[in-house]
Amino acid sequence: MSGCSGLNGGGIYSSIDGTGKLTIKESCSFTNCYSSDGNGGGIYIDIDFTIQSQISVQSTTFYSCQAFNPQNINIHKxxxxxxxxSGINWDSINNGINLEQVEYIKCEAYQGDKGLFVVMDELRQLCRLGNPRGQYVRSKEYTTELSDISLLMGYRGSPNQFESATSEDLKDKISELEYYIRDSGNQWHISTINSGINRLSCGLKPNPCRTINYAFLLTPLLFEGQYIPNTDIATMILLEDDMIDTVININTATIVGNNIAIQSENGGEGKTLSIDKIYKIGSNSESNTLFNVNGDGSKLGLYHLKLDNSFVTSTSPLILLTGDTTNNIDA
Incomplete structure (x- = not known):
């Protein structure tokens, strides 16, 4: 297909449900196709996976395809x-998506992607499926940590949520798929001053969260299947000084778990770190406790950090520890 255009889906617009299937293979190509005022420069697919619907696009090239938003007033285009x-009711058992060996060359979307954009609640699970991880969405020769991460992007949420999302919601839920594909373990990197963004995919060093408190809200089971909250240690790694606005609470309700370690980059229990590499956690509030640790079994380890709420008139302790004797601080 060459030079095709449409409001949604410049080359193909497809709505699939029941046991419907869309299959494109055998060296097909889409060249200079574009969405004039919507989504999907080459192909737009609306699919319900409830009864094993399938998308299979393989060994296909998209060259200079584009998705426009000429009026710049609709943030969903x-x-x-x-x-x-745009998919609903996907599950990993029946996985109905296979986009292996698709090649995106010089493609551009107004909103930033350079190839694929997926809207789906189960986006993280899809990106962790296969061997290598992300097998069914990776483009041809895509290599994590080397390829252009803008080739593969998506919104982690339902199509209905996407269509009604505010700009803040889009910022929170849109991400390059690389950050879902890669193994993040039980570590979350934090960058308050420079590059940190609070969004669902944050945590890896190239994609740090902005605040520790936001990282505490992330569901660890969506990161690593072997991670056990409240048993395994969830480690927060500072990439620079961190000035907090609100107290950091560690308790049984902390979503990421209540066994927490916070450390400067390259620090940690049993390690040594030069003084110039040790970062500060501080507060500009006279009444702000930095850490509040409470609840049975809550644990906090602090390694290679400077703690500072240094107002001479400060009315609160740096660390407030309440609960039974199983709570502990390791610093």
């Missing part, structure tokens, strides 16, 4: 320069 997928 201009995604998916090559392929845009």
């Amino acid at each position: 201009g995604y998916g320069s090559g392929i845009f997928i």
